[in-house]
Amino acid sequence: MNILILGSGGREHTIAWKLKQSPKCSSLFVAPGNSGTAQIAKNVPVSVTDFEAIKEVVLNNNITMVVVGPEDPLVLGIHDFFLADNALKNVAVIGPQQAAATLEGSKEFAKQFLYRHNIPTAAYQSFNAQTVEDGYAFLETLKPPYVLKADGLAAGKGVVILDNLDKAKAELKSMLVDAKFGEASTKVVIEEFLDGIELSCFVLTDGKNYKILPTAKDYKRIGEGDTGLNTGGMGAVSPVPFANQAFLDKVEKQVVKPTIAGLQKDNLPYKGFVFIGLIKVGDEPKVIEYNVRLGDPETEVVLPRLKNDLVTVFEAVANQTLDQIEIEIDSRAATTVMLVSGGYPEAYDKGKVITGLENIQDSIVFHAGAQNKDGVIETSGGRVMAVTSYGDTYKEAIKKSYQNIEKLHFDKMYYRKDIGFDL
Ligand code: AMP
Ligand code: GLY
Numbered sequence: 001m002n003i004l005i006l007g008s009g010g011r012e013h014t015i016a017w018k019l020k021q022s023p024k025c026s027s028l029f030v031a032p033g034n035s036g037t038a039q040i041a042k043n044v045p046v047s048v049t050d051f052e053a054i055k056e057v058v059l060n061n062n063i064t065m066v067v068v069g070p071e072d073p074l075v076l077g078i079h080d081f082f083l084a085d086n087a088l089k090n091v092a093v094i095g096p097q098q099a100a101a102t103l104e105g106s107k108e109f110a111k112q113f114l115y116r117h118n119i120p121t122a123a124y125q126s127f128n129a130q131t132v133e134d135g136y137a138f139l140e141t142l143k144p145p146y147v148l149k150a151d152g153l154a155a156g157k158g159v160v161i162l163d164n165l166d167k168a169k170a171e172l173k174s175m176l177v178d179a180k181f182g183e184a185s186t187k188v189v190i191e192e193f194l195d196g197i198e199l200s201c202f203v204l205t206d207g208k209n210y211k212i213l214p215t216a217k218d219y220k221r222i223g224e225g226d227t228g229l230n231t232g233g234m235g236a237v238s239p240v241p242f243a244n245q246a247f248l249d250k251v252e253k254q255v256v257k258p259t260i261a262g263l264q265k266d267n268l269p270y271k272g273f274v275f276i277g278l279i280k281v282g283d284e285p286k287v288i289e290y291n292v293r294l295g296d297p298e299t300e301v302v303l304p305r306l307k308n309d310l311v312t313v314f315e316a317v318a319n320q321t322l323d324q325i326e327i328e329i330d331s332r333a334a335t336t337v338m339l340v341s342g343g344y345p346e347a348y349d350k351g352k353v354i355t356g357l358e359n360i361q362d363s364i365v366f367h368a369g370a371q372n373k374d375g376v377i378e379t380s381g382g383r384v385m386a387v388t389s390y391g392d393t394y395k396e397a398i399k400k401s402y403q404n405i406e407k408l409h410f411d412k413m414y415y416r417k418d419i420g421f422d423l
Helices: 010-020 035-040 051-060 078-083 098-105 107-116 129-141 165-176 245-265 299-305 310-319 394-405
Strands: 002-007 027-032 063-068 092-094 124-128 146-150 159-162 187-191 197-205 210-212 221-223 227-230 235-238 272-281 284-291 333-341 364-367 370-373 376-379 383-391
Touching: 002 010, 002 051, 010 027, 010 035, 010 299, 010 310, 010 364, 010 383, 027 051, 035 364, 035 370, 051 063, 051 078, 063 078, 063 310, 078 092, 078 098, 092 310, 098 107, 098 284, 107 124, 107 187, 107 284, 124 129, 124 165, 129 165, 129 187, 146 165, 159 165, 165 187, 197 245, 197 310, 210 245, 235 299, 235 394, 245 272, 245 284, 299 333, 299 383, 333 394, 383 394
Parallel strands: 002 027, 002 063, 063 092
Antiparallel strands: 124 187, 146 159, 146 187, 197 210, 197 272, 221 227, 235 333, 272 284, 333 383, 364 383, 370 376
């Protein structure tokens, strides 16, 4: 089978690495890909949102399965685009249709879904420019900290948490009236603050059946001790030690089951990954957000722990026979540490030569913002590479990642030295 992966990050390199292990995968393409995917697949210089160009790649290369990495093409309706085209409609697309992708594309839509299906989540109200005064009044009824969320996609920057009521009101005005996040903040969700520890639960569904994949915890802040600006993610650990079986049973019963049943009831067609952002408040799971794709860098620890042939699993998603698949998980822990460009998540340089890759032992390096320029691997983004390791415990795994990172170098390379510190 010829397969196309859309995306260019560490997540997509990991998906490529995993699919490539399947005897069913004959040719693998990645659009646009990076220096890591170039080593195991053919990169095609096509943007993930250029559906016509993707169609051409699919038809020219007899591709029969497309795996969508990031959310943008899903929210823009790539799955629907395939279904509506006679030449493409039999291609298996792994990723939900547009209506379902709105769970990530609109925070208000997600909150309404959670409420409608009685899934535990923070109390909320949403506001627009006309109701900004009501928003101020609602903020006055809440205790700090105040959680404000731009409704639409804002490249991971749309959530603002503030301790001070006046600042929260000013932020609300800036989002709604001054369009701080453009279209994305036409509506704003204001939420009750939940105090607890975060983790992510990954579910694969064919729209009828579901399989729960390993849990993971990512580290979003740039600085050690979870300080400083938010990033796409600086590292991850799987499994999450504090998510014991009793807690996971609650997650399945209170969150996963009603989510999958809710998708069916609401007629939201879904064949793909559901990434459920959870917060454990006491012993209770509450949903912070849905993403309609795998996480990055969570993928770099979740897929390495999946023992199944991923092509077979994706075929079952496409055919709605996921109930016939037994998911097998590696009992070892996996951890990943992200190497980033100095300055990230603010301004940073690109084009720095990366050295030492040939010296890595007993870790897997997934490339993210890196490209091959005339045979030289260079940085091309903020998050550059994820160094993943296995271990009997997460501590052992993390030690291996750090030992291998010592061998890697690029100018102004930075990484957090405390991944797993809070576990
Ligand atoms: P989101 O983009 O919805 O995942 O939010 C980004 C981050 O903001 C989350 O990972 C949490 O750390 C935090 N956050 C979001 N909603 C809440 C909430 N209701 N209470 C506490 N923290 C939150
Ligand atoms: N690591 C968080 C995300 O992928 O959204």
